[in-house]
Amino acid sequence: MLSHLFIRNVAVIEKTTVDFTGGLNIFTGETGAGKSIIIHALSAILGGRVSKDIVRRGADKAVVNALFTDIGRTAEDAVRELGFEMEDGELLISREISAEGRGSCRINAQPATVTMLRQLGQLLISIHGQHDNEELLNEQKHIRFIDRFGALHTQLSRYRDLYTKLQDIRQSLEQLQMDEAQKAKTQDILTYQIEEIESAKLKPREEEELTAQRELLLNTQKISGALCSAHESINGDTDTQGAMQLVRLAQLQLQDIASYLPMFGECAQKLTDIYYELEGINDEIRGYLDDDETNPGDLDAIEGRLDQIYRLKLKYGETVEQVVAYYEDCRHKLEQLQDSEEEIARLKEALQQAHAQAAACAKRLSEDRKAAAQRFSALVCDELSFLEMPFVQFSVDAKPIELGRNGMDSMQFLISTNPGEPPKPIDRIASGGELSRIMLAFKCVLADQDEIGTLIFDEVDTGVSGKTAQRVGVKLKEASRSRQVICITHLAQVAAFADNHLLIEKHLDENSTRTQVHTLSLEERQREIARIIGGADITALTLNHAKELIEQSNIRDF
Known part of the structure; x- marks a missing residue:
């Protein structure tokens, strides 16, 4: 609490x-x-x-x-x-x-x-x-009171699982049972899309590799110039010594004095290592320049391939992977259409079984609802009679409907507040005060x-x-x-x-x-109740009346 x-x-x-x-x-x-x-x-x-x-x-x-x-x-x-x-x-x-x-x-x-x-x-x-009274005026919500009173939520949940399965099968069947013209049109579209993607022969990471190649081709002149300049800086030319020659000269000079200053012997060895490192780098640069078969004409082919991939992505997905996934989905749909007669037969049989299961569950739920509705009506009438509505007739009008999310029942509360009047829907009969008492009766019953x-x-x-x-x-x-x-x-x-x-x-x-x-406190309660009875001017009479009301409230039977 x-x-x-x-x-x-x-x-x-x-x-x-x-x-x-x-x-x-x-x-x-x-x-x-x-x-x-x-x-x-x-x-x-x-x-x-x-x-x-x-x-x-x-x-x-x-x-x-x-x-x-x-x-x-x-x-x-x-x-x-x-x-x-x-x-x-x-x-x-x-x-x-x-x-x-x-x-x-x-x-x-x-x-x-x-x-x-x-x-x-x-x-x-x-x-x-006050908003809860609106539930009494909404026929669609009446069935909820009966399900709650009858503790039928587990049964309703079980039925809804079966109904969802039924709806899924029905939807799949409807998608296959399209008219022949629409079916042929869909097949043509799927076939075209499949062939377009197949002809592209997409490969994993191809787009990334092509993009890198394009960047290489666009910068061929810059790359070649840089490599030639680096080669000359390392190897030298007829007029200028390169880094390799200068390092070798420094190594020999340090080696000459190593007998006098041993620490420079170690430095000479490091320069020897650097010389061989430079020699290896120089070989790599020369090898690349000798083997470079870059053809500027390849750029057009790469641009064309990238454009083809771009157009496919515009149609079928944001990435190559999504295009491939779309392709697989199209193949699956086309296979379904081509094998639709067998699939339709299978789905029809599954639909009958699912409908039978859902209908059987809905029937049991309906029977339990009707039994609960009778008990609920009797108890609500007892409560309303106590609440000074002695001639009230309250009942639940249960009608069968097509299977839906809530089963096969439509339930509406009917009420007659005066003798001789036939029960009618609550929203056409009950006043505001009566609605409050009806809801209180519901709360007590529930x-x-x-x-x-x-x-x-x-x-x-x-x-x-x-x-x-x-x-x-x-x-x-x-x-x-x-x-x-x-x-x-x-x-x-x-x-x-x-x-x-x-x-x-x-x-x-x-x-x-x-x-x-x-x-x-008790005395303060008497004064507050007296105020409610008589307003601002609290008199001995209203105080006595308040005291009497409090005393009467301790009596159990009215």
Whole structure:
């Protein structure tokens, strides 16, 4: 569960710490006090998208820290799979957002990514807000509730694997079953491309070698002049002694005095080595000049070959290797087309088998869905009856469809809220208050289908009042017996059920606006609930009413 939440410089919250408990945690406060900021802060911790606009004006960054305890085995396993370790059974998630828009995330003080936060977040907290009601109005998403209630995700995953295989075979078959004219056209194109690449007779590293040869030919005169000059410098000519003669002369002179100065004997030996090195270099230069068969006419042939390779790369790939790979792919496609009759027969048989397997799996999934839908409908009706919708008729309209990604079922929620009226789609019947109660009923029915330790309801009591509001409070209280529940409410009947009542207050002065969160004592709770009942003027009557609501909240049966 969520134990502590620390917020600094988030919107109008300068700095506050919120201490949560197990059971039912209730947030109340004046409209505009900043209750939604708590949800935004938690969303950031769960890996949600945040903007730099969330940073409090004048601050360099916003910081949100959340401490979780007793998170459950599934979440603990996920922490370890992501490469982190629990610390004394605790999980600390931190997120910072700078005023420039940069951000950072940490899990137990170790660097993390937003994606990691998102993966963990879906196992730690489930937030129900007004946008969740939109799922009730979207027929395409109704089937997800049934799959979740029936714990059918494994079956659905197995079916989707079979359906993907079926689609792959169908696509391959469609590619082969083109009309004869298109098939002939494709064959002609492939044949032309294959012959064009084959005729080029490309060789590995040929382009690099040709490029080097071209550079050599383009610089033949420069190379020849340099080698001749070097040869003359080393060997000399009729008028000038070269390096070899000068080194030999110096060697002989040092050798003559070696008997007087032995150290120059060693120097003479080094000069002898240098002389032979120069002689070897001179031989290499002379040999190259004697054997040079460079023909400037070869340049045209090399340029032509490089141009041919360049044009092939423009058509078929950025490198010679990619051109060769394209060639192999063309050959494979052409072989498929030439052998298409046999391949089509094989694919048709494989398609029948894949369709039979997928259909059988979809049928089993459909049967389980229909059974789950009946149980789900009955439980939702019970919950809605308790939530002051006693005449409601709720059902799931299941219709068969062609095999698709979700199987062979189309499921739509139907509801009738008044006696004598036939059930109709939810989006045509339910009001805003009814949608909130329906979603609360769904949450209660689905509560045992996951291990998420914390449920958050953002104004789930919208559009209800009186006894209905009290019943909503009862349901929230019941849900909090098996997990932590956090709820933002404007209703005294709901706030009275709090195990931990938190007040959000906004303070204004000439230069700033600050929002703070306080945990209320019993006496402070009575005054806050009295304020919700009667407004700013708190009287003895509203205080007594608040006290009575709190006392009634301890009664289990309504």
